[in-house]
Amino acid sequence: MKPEGRPRLVGIACAVCACLAGPVHAQDDAKRACASAFSSAQRLMRSGDLLEAKKKLVLCGGPDCPEIMHADCQQWLSSVEASMPTVVFQVSSAAGTSPEAVRMSLDGAEAMALDGRALPVNPGEHEVVFEANGFRTSSRHIVVSEGEKLRRELVVLEPTPVPKVTTELPAKRLVTSSQPARAPASRHLTVPVIVAASGAVLAGAGAVYFGLKARSDERDLDTCRPSCTRDTVDHVKYQYVWANLSIGLAAAGVTTATVLWLASGKSAASTTTTVGLNAGPNLLGLSATGSF
Numbered sequence: 001m002k003p004e005g006r007p008r009l010v011g012i013a014c015a016v017c018a019c020l021a022g023p024v025h026a027q028d029d030a031k032r033a034c035a036s037a038f039s040s041a042q043r044l045m046r047s048g049d050l051l052e053a054k055k056k057l058v059l060c061g062g063p064d065c066p067e068i069m070h071a072d073c074q075q076w077l078s079s080v081e082a083s084m085p086t087v088v089f090q091v092s093s094a095a096g097t098s099p100e101a102v103r104m105s106l107d108g109a110e111a112m113a114l115d116g117r118a119l120p121v122n123p124g125e126h127e128v129v130f131e132a133n134g135f136r137t138s139s140r141h142i143v144v145s146e147g148e149k150l151r152r153e154l155v156v157l158e159p160t161p162v163p164k165v166t167t168e169l170p171a172k173r174l175v176t177s178s179q180p181a182r183a184p185a186s187r188h189l190t191v192p193v194i195v196a197a198s199g200a201v202l203a204g205a206g207a208v209y210f211g212l213k214a215r216s217d218e219r220d221l222d223t224c225r226p227s228c229t230r231d232t233v234d235h236v237k238y239q240y241v242w243a244n245l246s247i248g249l250a251a252a253g254v255t256t257a258t259v260l261w262l263a264s265g266k267s268a269a270s271t272t273t274t275v276g277l278n279a280g281p282n283l284l285g286l287s288a289t290g291s292f
Contacts, residue, residue, distance in 0.1 A: 034065030041076060048146075050084045050122050085148040086118040091130055091155045099132040099157055118150055130155050193260045200253025207246035214239035 037056040044053035057080060059065065061073030091102045091114060103111040106121065106128055114130070123146040131137045135157035142153060217236045221228050 030064050031066070034060050034069060037065070038069050038073065041073065045076065045080065048123060050080050051120065054080050054084070083123070083146050084120050085123055085144040085146065085151065086120050087142070087144060087151045087153055088116070088118050089114060089128070089130075089153050089155060090116075091132070091157060093135065093157055093159065095159075099135055102130060102132045102157075105129040105131075123148075128153075130157065132157055135159055190260065190264055193257050193264065196253050196257035196260060198253075200250050200257060203246045203249035203253055207243050207250055210239050210243035210246055214243055 037060040041053050041056035041060060044050075044056060054077065057073045057077040060069045061077055065073070089104065091099060093099055102114040104114045105111040106119075107126055111129075111131070121144055123144055125141070125143050128140045128142065129137060130140070136159070138155060138157050140153065140155055144151065214236055217232075217239060221233065221236060224232070
């Protein structure tokens with residue numbers, strides 16, 4: 001907007017020059033400020049900065065400035081206020097509720113609280129940024145015309161997404177092998193194992209007994225030789241036979257108990273064990289066959 005020309009502007013200009021050229025003191029500083037506000041207001045109105053022009057016109061039209069300026073400054077102030085657009089920003093959430101403590105920043109200026117009142121702005125393009133706790137920052141580009149009053153702008157804020165907490169289980173490693181998997185053997189003291197072990201203990205005790213008895217009776221034969229009776233000699237031989245037989249039975253019991261204990265860790269379908277005792281005229285032996 002442009003200020004209207006008036007015939008008395010020449011007189012005002014002379015007054016302004018007089019204010020700027022006078023001696024410097026406190027009152028002269030006020031006059032200089034009035035003269036500067038008067039000239040700056042006209043420049044700001046021509047450039048479209050109505051907000052700053054209003055501040056200058058309020059100053060030069062006030063009681064601290066010469067009365068010769070009041071009429072023009074107050075007339076221009078009325079024209080600026082009529083031409084200055086106003087905007088009403090309405091902010092809501094996507095759910096339809098009104099966020100609390102909404103802050104707004106106009107054209108990069110410092111953020112200010114949005115209170116619902118009409119906001120005076122300069123005509124032209126503006127970039128407005130809105131922010132509120134718990135919501136995403138939103139920006140709006142608007143173009144406002146000169147003289148546009150109470151323009152309503154509805155702004156919808158999106159809530160800030162809540163990060164999802166996920167618990168990832170560690171990936172299981174797949175182990176491959178060219179050999180067929182085998183279940184770990186589980187060995188137990190079964191009844192056959194206990195019976196075989198008990199037989200081995202008894203046979204061992206018999207071997208010790210008959211061995212010691214045969215050795216003692218053999219020493220007694222030294223006292224009766226060469227007139228020892230046949231029964232006495234045979235009795236010593238039989239004791240040695242029983243001692244040897246007990247040793248064989250003890251060995252067989254130990255072997256059988258061991259085999260049965262080892263075999264208890266395998267499945268019955270895959271385990272076949274045969275234990276036998278071979279006796280001959282001059283040989284007493286143990287045989288075991290099967291898969292272990």
